[in-house]
Amino acid sequence: MAPLLQSTQYLLILFCFFVFLSASLVAESRTLFYKWEVKYEIRSPDCFKKLTITINGGSPGPTIYAHQGDNVIVELKNSLASENVAVHWHGIRQIGTPWSDGTEGVTQCPVLPGETFKYQFVVDRAGTYLYHAHYGMQRQDGLYGSIVVWLPEGQSEPFSYDHDRNLILTDWYHKSSHEHATGLATPDPGFQWVGEPDSLLIQGRGRFKCSLLGSSGLASATCNSSSPQCVAYPLTVVPGKTYRLRVSSLTSLSALSFQIESHTMTVVEADGHYVEPFQVNNLFIYSGETYSVLIKADQDPSRNYWATTNVVSRPRTTPPGLAIFNYYPNHRRKLPPTTPPAGPAWNDVAPRLAQSHAIKARQGFIHPPPKIADKVIVLLNTQNTVKGRRRWSLNNVSFNMPHTPYLIALKHNLLHTFSQAKPPTGYDFKNYDIFNPAPNQEATESDAIFRLEFKSTVDIILQNANMMSPNSSDTHPWHLHGHDFWVLGYGEGKFDIYRDPSKYNLENPIMKNTVALHPYGWTALRFVADNPGVWAFHCHIDAHFFMGMGVVFEEGIDQVGNLPTSIMGCGESKRFLRP
Amino acid sequence: MAPLLQSTQYLLILFCFFVFLSASLVAESRTLFYKWEVKYEIRSPDCFKKLTITINGGSPGPTIYAHQGDNVIVELKNSLASENVAVHWHGIRQIGTPWSDGTEGVTQCPVLPGETFKYQFVVDRAGTYLYHAHYGMQRQDGLYGSIVVWLPEGQSEPFSYDHDRNLILTDWYHKSSHEHATGLATPDPGFQWVGEPDSLLIQGRGRFKCSLLGSSGLASATCNSSSPQCVAYPLTVVPGKTYRLRVSSLTSLSALSFQIESHTMTVVEADGHYVEPFQVNNLFIYSGETYSVLIKADQDPSRNYWATTNVVSRPRTTPPGLAIFNYYPNHRRKLPPTTPPAGPAWNDVAPRLAQSHAIKARQGFIHPPPKIADKVIVLLNTQNTVKGRRRWSLNNVSFNMPHTPYLIALKHNLLHTFSQAKPPTGYDFKNYDIFNPAPNQEATESDAIFRLEFKSTVDIILQNANMMSPNSSDTHPWHLHGHDFWVLGYGEGKFDIYRDPSKYNLENPIMKNTVALHPYGWTALRFVADNPGVWAFHCHIDAHFFMGMGVVFEEGIDQVGNLPTSIMGCGESKRFLRP
Structure with a gap:
């Protein structure tokens, strides 16, 4: 009996060890569970009423905040009346879960109205990511949002800041994506049913000039300059503090520049990777990119400043997007006393190329590539x-x-x-x-x-x-x-x-x-x-x-x-x- | 051997009999095969540009012409970008084919973008029928049409006419069904995002008064009074001839009256059943109904006449729909010299109730109902x-x-x-x-x-x-x-x-x-x-x-x-x- 007992004891010890191991694993990686409902709502993000695809009532949808290694579950209910959806988790590599990539036609069939689809994936690397519709052209109707992945607790970034903030830039069309897609599919290539975007939005808010529509009943029923939904987004800062601002673009069409009046920005992250820091006055950002920049609130705190985004690379027919860089305790709607900075020339490629060249992996965080390609x-x-x-x-x-x-x-x-x-x-x-x-x-x-x-x-x-x-x-x-x-x-x-x-x-x-x-x-x-x-x-x-x-x-x-x-x-x- | 031979001969005779029988059946019932593509197109059926769901480019879609007993196959391809569809064959009883009724949620899952669904059914009774989307509120974006089922060749109707014509009446919204459905689902019951229809259409054509939109660039880009798509529909008749006019309604909301200036109509069919004939000046018609009326072109042939449809049962905020009852050889666009008849008072229920009472089965074509209900x-x-x-x-x-x-x-x-x-x-x-x-x-x-x-x-x-x-x-x-x-x-x-x-x-x-x-x-x-x-x-x-x-x-x-x-x-x- 003795050897058997020994063997049992050995197994018991092994068992306890695994129990301990799994308990400690559980403690480190959490599961975040979200229930989202996708539906149409009538919104005026730039003062103009448009049917907008919302998640739990919002566009942008809820920001996912997670720690590196967390397991994310999103139960997505499609409450559109007749349209399907699929949501892509942009920047998440879906290692081991390729069926959760959310790319209709590539990784899944679309989610039908009334149905609930469970996306499940691990956010395996800290950084700034996005999510958005990946079906037809629904993204531009408002189905998008941010994913912020923090380092595991106890670890810290190779740069310091006091607060962490998040802004998504988008362009916005008054025509629906259905109208847009139909215009694009029309055989006549000269057919201009939908052209350049009507507005630029910062964190879901912009400002269309309603007076352009004239003063008809149609115009006043459609566009309301005093809608609270199109008040400029206030980015409130405390004087003297340093902010990590995560800036992303999910434009439908436009390449953008982004700047904060009288403040320089230090680029420290791009698409979830640390960047060897460099300073910019204008950050050029293209659809699908994410950056973190550090900004110090070190200017005259008695006033607010403009945060602006402008179209680059195409003739600038869409007016700039404006937000308010709001020094506490000034009122968050107090307009800056200056005119918003004009932004860089739309057709000057050189500074954009220079920024692209400037973005290198940060020392100490370099992943060396294979030396040759197959x-x-x-x-x-x-x-x-x-x-x-x-x-x-x-x-x-x-x-x-x-x-x-x-x-x-x-x-x-x-x-x-x-x-x-x-x-x-x-x-x-x-x-x-x-x-x-x-x-x-x-x-x-x-x-x-x-x-x-x-x-x-x-x-x-x-x-x-x-x-x-x-x-x-x-x-x-x-x-x-x-x-x-x-x-x-x-x-x-x-x-x-x-x-x-x-x-x-x-x-x-x-x-x-x-x-x-x-x-x-x-x-x-x-x-x-x-x-x-x-x-x-x-x-x-x-x-x-x-x-x-x-x-x-x-x-x-x-x-x-x-x-x-x-x-x-x-x-x-x-x-x-x-x- | 003799009994076996007899038995074989018997089987051979029986076989020949069945071959003959099936050949004669084939001769009588044909199979009609349609390939339809459903997609969005930008149309101006009432001069105002709207994203319209078309079938093979048309709204209304193609009319199905069949003989009683024909087998109809419609291969419906969904070429919308992100929306599903389902098509109901309104008035077809689908005996033995309940899965072809096209009612999403009741008889089928919706047809996904890119997919082709085969509807197959027998049109077992002569008469006037319809088809239309039965998913979400897509019908009102233009997905509808007519089914005309004639008697088997050699049989004749219990009334005589020279020509057979078909008209569908609809109401039309400038907002999309998505906007409409979203407005209806908004918790605030007082929210008036979509109210009464903007226009009434006769066979897919109406006329919105573009000047109501003001003179802004938006208005002129949206509404074009000289679009050929919104020229009044001409119903051309030869003087002295009698017309069977099939009049149907597929309005989204409106109850209608329909009349042809200076002409009386004899009602002879309702929803595929013969009506004991009676005369009307105004035909009241509700969404989903079909009628056949006989009209003799017996008025002054030197001019054209108005065919008009008006809203009844709700305050008349939608202007009347107008078509031209065109006496050949007058030009089909020649406007009648008169003002269109005003139609009956919208709020007078009595004549509508009287018409309902007047509709009885035609003598000789009565299907007696069971005397009591279970x-x-x-x-x-x-x-x-x-x-x-x-x-x-x-x-x-x-x-x-x-x-x-x-x-x-x-x-x-x-x-x-x-x-x-x-x-x-x-x-x-x-x-x-x-x-x-x-x-x-x-x-x-x-x-x-x-x-x-x-x-x-x-x-x-x-x-x-x-x-x-x-x-x-x-x-x-x-x-x-x-x-x-x-x-x-x-x-x-x-x-x-x-x-x-x-x-x-x-x-x-x-x-x-x-x-x-x-x-x-x-x-x-x-x-x-x-x-x-x-x-x-x-x-x-x-x-x-x-x-x-x-x-x-x-x-x-x-x-x-x-x-x-x-x-x-x-x-x-x-x-x-x-x-």
Whole structure:
């Protein structure tokens, strides 16, 4: 009996050890549980009444505050009358939970009206992230918000501040996303049903000039300058204190500059990674990017100051967005005595490129990239037509979303649901003139995807070009799902695959999930395809992705666990229904 | 061998007989196949630009022309960006095909964007029918059309005419159904985001007075009086000829009168049943009703005449709808020299009630009703509040649509998906004052349904009452799916269950699928619950059904064949997905 007893005692000790271990794990990683209801409400965020998609009554929706390592559960109820939804957790890599990425058509079927979908994922890295609709063009109707992930308790940032604040910048259209999408899909490319945004919003508030609408009954029923919903957002600060301001952009279209009158900002974080600090007066920010800047409230405290955001990279037809940098105890609605700063020239690319170059990983927090890539994909960004409709393309292929999500199609071997062709990995480098409209602007459409070797290192060269009209090249913020990538470099003109890689920054490149491709320039980035799943990579301008400006990567699909049935029910996954 | 040979010969003869029989059946009933694409387009049906749901580019969509007994297949592709659809075939009883009724929440899950749903049914009776969206409030954004079913070739109608024409009347809002639905769901009952319709349309064309919008840039970009889309619809006739005009209403809200200047109309058909002919100058028509009237082009042929439709039963804030009754060879746009006739007084119930009384089954085409009912259900129609929101109720219960369609829930025994309570079959007859607002206006919500004994005869008494504000009672057109019913009678005031049944018309009641409940009155109808399936019965005013004014009947669910998986995928039918 003695050896048996010994063995039992040994097991008991082992058991106690595991109980202790799991108890301590529980103590460190919490589960945060949210119940959200998505519905339409009539709001006037810029004084103009518009049907707005809200979460629990708000647009922006509730900010998720979590600690690194927390498990986040969002039970999302769709209370729209006839529209589906899907919500993407922007910057969260979804390691082990690719079905929670919320990208309709890629990782899930949409959530139907009346249904509740459970998103569950771990926020595995401190930083500033976002969430937003990833279905049709719903994001621009107001379905978006912030995710703030703090370091585990007891750990501290490599910079100091007194308070932590959060602002999302957006642009805002008075037309609905349905109207916008319909206008974009209209065969006549000259059809201007929806043009530039009507307003810029700071933390969901802006100010449209109602008088532009005239004085008809329609105008006064639609636009109300004294609505409390369009009072400028007050960012209240205590004199002498230092603020960490998390500034994000979820614009539909616009590239922005952001500044606070008479104050400099020190950039310290970008997309969840520490930046080697540098100072700016204007922060340039593109849709899908997040930054933390430090600001000291060190100016004359007897007055308030303007916080402003302006359109850059496109002619400035949308008026600036204004918030109030409010020195306590001044009243938060007290207008600054000055006129708001005008912001930088919209068409001066140089300072924007300079900011891009300035963003490097902070010393002590550098993740060195692999020295060489296994695969290089060059993506020429062009505006095109397809069957008479204006589209955007990569290497002359315009992306179409299939109706069976790729994750389901690949895991369940429904390969007939999308093209099995290999998308082109380059363009006619020698003959293509990026500085002039293409001689043949017709593109093809495809839902083919890139299938990457698992754990391979992939370089992407984004190459910008002239649009369809002469002397115009837009800024495109490219966002990668499921990954951060190293930003190896930016350049002007045509990327030279023989000479430019030698200029790559392999020493201290920043990691990001969204990066700007500047007018007529190129951007080089690298990532390791080590996150089993299917991931979209696309221009974060809502309309551009809608018009085909994206690609999809598959990697390690055989490593993906069993898919939850909750993501199914559409396209060919209807086949899985038992009659 | 001889007996075996005889037997084989016998079988051969039998086989040939069946081949002959099926060949002759094939010859008589055809299959009509339609491919429809539903999408948004920007249209100006009343000169004002609005996002309109079209079918194959049109609103109204294509008219289905069929012969009695034809098999109709509609492959409906949903090309909306983020919205689902479902299409109901109004007046088609769907005998043997209850899953093709197109009633989201009752008979099917909605059709997702990008998906194609196959509706298949037999049009088993000649007459005038309709189709329209039955999901959210999409019908009022333009998704509707006509079904014309002719007699089998060789058979003729009991009345004669030279030509057959078709007109649908609708009302039209400049706000989208999303805006409308959101306004209705807003807790503040006084919130007037969407009020009365902006225009009345005849066959998809109306005329909004653009000058009401003022002269701002917004106004001129939105409203264009010279758009060809808002030219009055021309109904061209040849002098001396007689026309069968099929007039239907699919208004969202409005009860209408319809008239053709200087011409009388002889009513000959209602909802697919022959009417004992009678003449009218004004045809009153309620949403969901169809009529055929005969009109002889017997007036001065040197000019055109107005065809007009006017709102009745509610204060007339929407201007009349105008079409041109165009005598060939006058130009079809030549305006009549007269002012359009003003139409009947909006608040005079007497002529509307008189028309209802006048509609009887045509001699020789009477379907006698069962003499007595097995069950009587009295439905008191009231306006209420539920948790601060304005709603409509039956016997103080406001209907909520569940998210698992009843047909699936009942056939697959998912009885936990909706309330198993029995809805009330009556109200406090003795104490309720139908002529005054209710003292307690709060109602309850429920998704409970009536489960009817298969093949039983059911009487429904619709009882109208005062709305929440004093001295107001609306007209409610009630529509039954899966059935025609006999209209046994109409009365003023409170229905007396002891005395009023003796006044029922059991001799020659008309059969209909939609019937008006007049202000402060009652309407009695009878049907036989002999069509296996689950069928909605509701007020056909879009907003009223949306606000709870409906009930659902189940009958013979055990007789329903295997459900197609194409109707599944939502609610608890997601459970049927194999992971």
